[in-house]
Amino acid sequence: ARATPPLAPTRRGLSGGAAMADDTAVDAPGARGVGCSWKCLADADAVRAVTGPRVQLLCVDASPRLVVFGSSIGSVYVFERRTSDGDAFDDDDADATSATRVSFKSSPLPEEGELRFLERFMVETHAGGSASRPVTRLRVNERRTRCALAFDDGEVVVVAFADPLKSLQTATSSDDTPSSGRYEAGIPKGHKGANVTSMAWSPSGDALISGDDAGAVSVVYLEGKSAGAHVVRFDAPVVQTSFLDVDGGAALVSTTTQLCLLHRANGFKKTPIGAKPRDGAFGASAHGWTRAAVPEETLAQLDAEEAEKEKEPSSDENETETKTKEKGAAGESAKSVYWMFGARPGRRLWVCRAATEGELSEAKVLATVRPSVPEASASPGSASSARLASRLADTPIAD
Secondary structure, three states: OEEOOOOEEOOOOEEOEEOEOOOOOEEOOOOOOOOEEOOOOOOHHHHHHHHOOOOOEEEEEEOOOEEEEEEOOOEEEEEEOEEOOOOEOOOOOOOOOOOOOOOOOOOOOOOEOOOEEEEEEEOEOOOOOEOOOOEEEEEEOOOOOEEEEEEOOOOEEEEEOOOHHHHHHHOOOHHHOOOOOOEEEEEOOOOOOOOEEEEEEOOOOOEEEEEEOOOEEEEEEOOOOOOEEEEEEOOOOEEEEEEOOOOOOEEEEEEOOOEEEEEHHHOOOEEEOOOOOOOOOOOEEEOOOHHHHOOHHHHHHHHHHHHHHHHOOOOOHHHHHHHHHHHHHHOOOOOEEEEEEEEEOOOEEEEEEEEEEOOEEEEEEEEEEOOOOOOOOOOOOOHHHHHHHHHHHOOOOOO
């Protein structure tokens, strides 16, 4: 879906809602969204011509260039997105450098054309054979080098993903073309018997975080000294997971009851964000404009507190010097600050700030906003959807 961004940055914050220090928020007058229209990525008949009538497509992942489906027979189908003129879409996600990128293009997106089938591959298991179980969730990392898949029994595997577009450009023969689906890592028991509800890659493409409806969160590192899997248990189903930095050193976990920060340097201890519980499928996400939603007086007070902390002398200079050397050796001595939105009941958003330094981590809620939202629209092809599109274009249509 594509719509005018409901949160517009202003000098004093985000338009569309008044920022409050507690869990209440007031609507700004006349700040309703202009509407939201659906954008079709795949036509069922065109996809079925490739998969056949017996194969069910159970999950999907999409990027500006690719649409990838997981199927009921364990295989993965990869398609290329094309415009209505047959051209390729802009490839602006292959080089990820930030976990909180913000990009709004002023020009309208081109019309979507028919998908072009690229490849179908089977998923290799830890034992070496090909999986034949239903794939219920999948994610391709932003560099398009790995694909994470969750099966219906809760097992999560990471396999190699050889970008078909790059392969077509670089391979000189079929023997030179790399193959997708080769097993790299897996979580055979972390989500066993549960339904995986969320999966997300770090922007570097070397770390994966996943959560399930039984409250388990798994973090897998595929490169470096931290390579391995870690499982953290929560008391409620996991709604959403995401990394807050490029390499996966900090993560955000949203369950049906709470919002938490996980930090690799302190052994993934749970740092709660906000004291008030919530009951429902509310998510959270880092965003480049989050800081703009905090009132200026709150930011000034926060900056003053940070300045005072830096001025405080240490009681033991030798101890401070030792800790600094230890942090430097660990490679995570620098202080990192993250800004994020957390969804609340009643169309409210918590404006949250988290910070990590060495093994220390803290998180707090600085404000609550109630932004304007676009009007809901019907599914593509329906009469109400056509009327909405006509109204947005200011062109009458016949009933």
